[in-house]
Amino acid sequence: MGDNGMTATMIQSVTLDDANDTLVILDQTVLPNEKVFLKLKELKDIWDAIYHLKVRGAPAIGIAAGYGLYLGVKASVAATKEALAEDFKRVKEYLASSRPTAVNLFWALDRMEARFRREQGGSIAEIKEALRQEAEAIRAEDEQVCEQIGRHALSLLEPGWGILTHCNAGAIATAKYGTALAAIYLGEEQGYGFKVYADETRPLLQGARLTAWELQEAGIDVTLICDNMSSIVMKEGKIQAVLVGCDRVAANGDTANKIGTLAVAILAKHYGIPFYVCAPLSTVDLQCATGDDIHIELRPDEEITSKWYEKPMAPAGVNVYNPCFDVTDHEHITAIITQHGISYPPFADSLPAMFAKQASGT
Numbered sequence: 001m002g003d004n005g006m007t008a009t010m011i012q013s014v015t016l017d018d019a020n021d022t023l024v025i026l027d028q029t030v031l032p033n034e035k036v037f038l039k040l041k042e043l044k045d046i047w048d049a050i051y052h053l054k055v056r057g058a059p060a061i062g063i064a065a066g067y068g069l070y071l072g073v074k075a076s077v078a079a080t081k082e083a084l085a086e087d088f089k090r091v092k093e094y095l096a097s098s099r100p101t102a103v104n105l106f107w108a109l110d111r112m113e114a115r116f117r118r119e120q121g122g123s124i125a126e127i128k129e130a131l132r133q134e135a136e137a138i139r140a141e142d143e144q145v146c147e148q149i150g151r152h153a154l155s156l157l158e159p160g161w162g163i164l165t166h167c168n169a170g171a172i173a174t175a176k177y178g179t180a181l182a183a184i185y186l187g188e189e190q191g192y193g194f195k196v197y198a199d200e201t202r203p204l205l206q207g208a209r210l211t212a213w214e215l216q217e218a219g220i221d222v223t224l225i226c227d228n229m230s231s232i233v234m235k236e237g238k239i240q241a242v243l244v245g246c247d248r249v250a251a252n253g254d255t256a257n258k259i260g261t262l263a264v265a266i267l268a269k270h271y272g273i274p275f276y277v278c279a280p281l282s283t284v285d286l287q288c289a290t291g292d293d294i295h296i297e298l299r300p301d302e303e304i305t306s307k308w309y310e311k312p313m314a315p316a317g318v319n320v321y322n323p324c325f326d327v328t329d330h331e332h333i334t335a336i337i338t339q340h341g342i343s344y345p346p347f348a349d350s351l352p353a354m355f356a357k358q359a360s361g362t
């Protein structure tokens, strides 16, 4: 249990306080040492929270963007629908500039725009209310989606297995349960007794600060390792499956996820360990043909050289390359697990089939 009695699976990391025109987020940059909820009113502060990873993880970014767009439009003083549409466009474009790789950001903003367009027959107040409902629906649906992903993923796992995960694709990166960690939570409820190995995930340590924290709070057997130790735990036979989340899946199955994921996938293939990607369909981008079309975010140098250190850990002025994500080529991926089931290669066929299931409501 956490210091306020709530474990991570119970925490809602992104919520709306509509009465106070406020977005409430769990500040993921100060975990695990402090559990702080930020109350954000200004659009600039919401943009900053996304950019600085106070709210992070593809689904949570999408949820924050939906609420942010609603709050930005709610604050508009536009007296005509034309003027409101101008404000909508401005707020949407601003939020869309916060992070480039997680497609959930753009998916949520586009979904809000589709609702905005559908509601044009109503009054300005009715349009604003419809946007609130849409943002709430994005959050509520994510909870269900994550649980479904967890059930499908669990069907691939066996009791007592060692599971390696990278970055944090857990409860706090989503509305609830997580994507990659959902099966771990569900398995724990059913007595599977998984042993989870969490890569620390340099440079921002999402594995150490967030995954290790949320699993430990939930009483799950978790062992923290440095990123360069995943080969040894695989070689020692400690890992029977790898489960990761993702930020964007291209039509051919190439998958962008936190930097370091590609190395884990190559190692898993070398040792004959299944490598599973857990993804809501909101993370699958059929408009991207391959991973080469995915925009990889470059982050500030200081995240590598000094951010988490008392003193700099690199010579001043050294050249730094800090891609935030990498693309795991589809041939290294055993399966992509969505809320509508398990996609196996060839992904160019099986991913569209998942969208067809979604469209038919099955």
Ligand code: MRU
Pocket (backbone or CB within 6 Å): 053, 056, 057, 058, 059, 102, 166, 167, 168, 169, 170, 173, 174, 178, 179, 180, 206, 244, 245, 246, 247, 257, 258, 259, 324
């Ligand atoms: O830069 P971050 O911390 O937002 O990166 C997050 C990841 O890479 C996650 O694995 C991904 O978004 C899936 S979260 C369910």
